Amino acid sequence: MTDFTLDDLAALIKSRRKDNASTSYTKSLFDAGAPRIAKKFGEEAVETIIAALDGDRSALINEAADTLYHLLVMLEARDVSLTEVLRELERRTQQSGLAEKASRGANG
Numbered sequence: 883m884t885d886f887t888l889d890d891l892a893a894l895i896k897s898r899r900k901d902n903a904s905t906s907y908t909k910s911l912f913d914a915g916a917p918r919i920a921k922k923f924g925e926e927a928v929e930t931i932i933a934a935l936d937g938d939r940s941a942l943i944n945e946a947a948d949t950l951y952h953l954l955v956m957l958e959a960r961d962v963s964l965t966e967v968l969r970e971l972e973r974r975t976q977q978s979g980l981a982e983k984a985s986r987g988a989n990g
């Protein structure tokens with residue numbers, strides 16, 4: 883099991899964005915702009931789909947990593963934090979939990 887989290891990666895991406903001296907791949911994406919980042923994300927997502935359809939487990943892990951990385955870069959480029967996305971996921975979980983409770987109440 884790894885201690886590495888998406889939060890860690892998002893923080894690294896944010897620091898690359900702010901580092902004007904950086905010539906890293908991440909910085910080059912920010913310099914190229916949101917349309918370029920969105921295009922890269924789309925390409926990686928399609929490659930992930932292909933790996934999943936091929937049943938190629940190792941390729942799926944690699945492409946999923948590329949997709950998550952580019953998703954985080956895209957969110958950062960639009961000043962959306964991972965926390966905001968997680969909050970939305972949490973809200974949906976709570977909502978579906980409430981709906982489940984309500985349906986148990988109605989049936990029980």
Ligand SMILES: N=c1c2ncn([C@@H]3O[C@H](COP(=O)(O)OP(=O)(O)OP(=O)(O)O)[C@@H](O)[C@H]3O)c2ncn1[C@@H]1O[C@H](COP(=O)(O)O)[C@@H](O)[C@H]1O
Pocket residue numbers: 891894898906907908909922947948951
């Ligand atoms: N997780 C990643 C990560 N996943 C994928 N990639 C890069 O994404 C690119 C996608 O590969 P492609 O073959 O599709 O694209 P390419 O041919 O390199 O580029 P294009 O001309 O097609 O755009 C590769 O250059 C990968 O290195 C990543 N680059 C960086 N990270 C993380 O970001 C951190 C900072 O990286 P740097 O910005 O490189 O310092 C690293 O420590 C990693 O944790």
